[in-house]
């Protein structure tokens with residue numbers, strides 16, 4: 001709850017938001033951003049919540065909502081609105097979570113990266129079933145480990161054994177599967193870990209939403225560009241055979257879509273005949289990481 005009186009807003013801790021300092025760089029003081037409906041504001045207490053995303057902050061109150069512009073610099077490393085004094089508390093409403101507050105810790109991503117001598121990022125491997133995602137993910141993790149770099153593989157199949165066991169393969173469940181893995185991957189990257197997410201992730205929109213969770217450049221999409229026919233010939237789990245026989249419905253590539261990425265950072269293309277081994281393919285990803293400086297703090 002905040003107190004609104006005479007055009008000023010006071011947080012529960014008694015901190016005024018009506019000063020010229022406002023909410024942070026580029027954000028108008030409360031008295032200004034509430035002015036669109038200020039004639040209807042009466043002094044007294046008012047339910048109040050703030051929803052923030054890059055580019056805007058939506059202020060919800062019983063009077064309705066108003067939106068103010070936020071600069072990139074207003075967000076801290078976790079993408080939350082920052083620049084508040086220690087004593088100020090900014091409550092947010094995110095989804096169904098109301099009146100929540102982001103807690104900053106003195107040990108941050110930069111400190112963790114220094115400790116690990118690497119930069120946290122997400123390597124997102126997408127492709128059809130049997131295109132070689134897991135093989136490349138494991139090879140990559142092995143090479144990084146041998147070089148003293150900390151990585152962690154989030155494999156779609158594996159995560160569905162636990163966190164995502166409640167999800168099926170219908171479109172909305174795949175979207176939720178990808179969203180959750182994207183959020184977990186983001187936490188790993190924030191921990192300074194090189195997180196390798198390996199899942200079909202058939203829809204471009206879902207992959208792009210995960211990309212948007214991370215700072216520019218920290219989401220590296222790797223497309224396993226392997227023809228369906230090759231994947232089907234491999235068929236290590238016999239799933240394509242079952243799908244062709246109609247015993248599995250909605251199988252990616254057979255009777256469910258796979259939207260090929262158009263702007264992946266890395267494309268690992270099947271060359272036919274003596275194709276590259278997973279280790280060789282992982283080597284391409286390592287070169288990219290070296291070039292972009294991820295293997296040093």
Ligand SMILES: Nc1ncnc2c1ncn2[C@@H]1O[C@H](COP(=O)(O)OS(=O)(=O)O)[C@@H](OP(=O)(O)O)[C@H]1O
Nearest residue numbers: 129130156157169174177199200201202250251252
């Ligand atoms: N209907 C259907 N379509 C595709 N794949 C299926 C399906 N049913 C089960 N499987 C098995 O589940 C693995 C894919 O899980 P993912 O979490 O990566 O899929 S998704 O990103 O949510 O689309 C996938 O593993 P990989 O072969 O490693 O890709 C399959 O073994």
Ligand SMILES: Nc1ncnc2c1ncn2[C@@H]1O[C@H](COP(=O)(O)OP(=O)(O)O)[C@@H](O)[C@H]1O
Nearest residue numbers: 128129130131132133134135234236276277278
């Ligand atoms: N580069 C490759 N060349 C030949 N076979 C491969 C290659 N990568 C993977 N395989 C084989 O293809 C099958 C599927 O690989 P996998 O990594 O499990 O794919 P996905 O995780 O995409 O389902 C496995 O039998 C694996 O040994």
